[in-house]
Amino acid sequence: MIKNIEKVSFFLLFHEGGWLLMYSMAHVGIRVQDLHRSLRFYVDALGGTKDKEFKMPSGSHLVFVRFADFSVELICKPGDERVPGRNHLAISVPSMEDALRRLSGCGFAAGPVGPMGDHARNCFLSGPDGEIIELCEGSL
The missing domain is CATH 3.10.180.10 (2,3-Dihydroxybiphenyl 1,2-Dioxygenase, domain 1)
Structure with missing residues (x-):
């Protein structure tokens, strides 16, 4: 018996003959060129909370900005020539x-x-x- 559950989020993904149960969206990754400018936007302007931060061996600098039910992962890698924008969807x-x-x-x-x-x-x-x-x- 499961006790003390405040909220359970899930969604179903249908693919060729079967439903795939996934529990919740974890975060959306966004490639950015200027991390400080993006933090000002997502934290100061939109009201998110700066959460975890990682510096990866590849040179990428990752910062998670938390909102009520999801996070935005800001991905900044100096010298990255790729177009900024949506990078990936993460599912828990x-x-x-x-x-x-x-x-x-x-x-x-x-x-x-x-x-x-x-x-x-x-x-x-x-x-x-x-x-x-x-x-x-x-x-x-």
């Missing part, structure tokens, strides 16, 4: 293995699972139109 899953098994059964393949912070794991895959999807298990 309760079990990475179950999600990967279900995706595989529907004909989708995901990249390798890796650590994300101290208590989480993630992997990336492409949607049917090439969109980047990140699956997240656990908590940053």
Whole structure:
């Protein structure tokens, strides 16, 4: 029996003969050119709260801005020539293995699972139109 649950969010994704249950949106990743300018916009102008921050070995600087039910991940990499904008959609899953098994059964393949912070794991895959999807298990 599950007790003390304040809110459970989920959505269903239909793909060729089956429903895939995902529990909640984790974050939307946005590639930015000027991290300070973007923080001013998402925190000062839109009212988000600066949350976790990571400096990656690749040179990327990641900052999560928290809103009520989701986060925006600001991704800044000096010298990155790619067009700024939406980079990926991250979906929280309760079990990475179950999600990967279900995706595989529907004909989708995901990249390798890796650590994300101290208590989480993630992997990336492409949607049917090439969109980047990140699956997240656990908590940053």
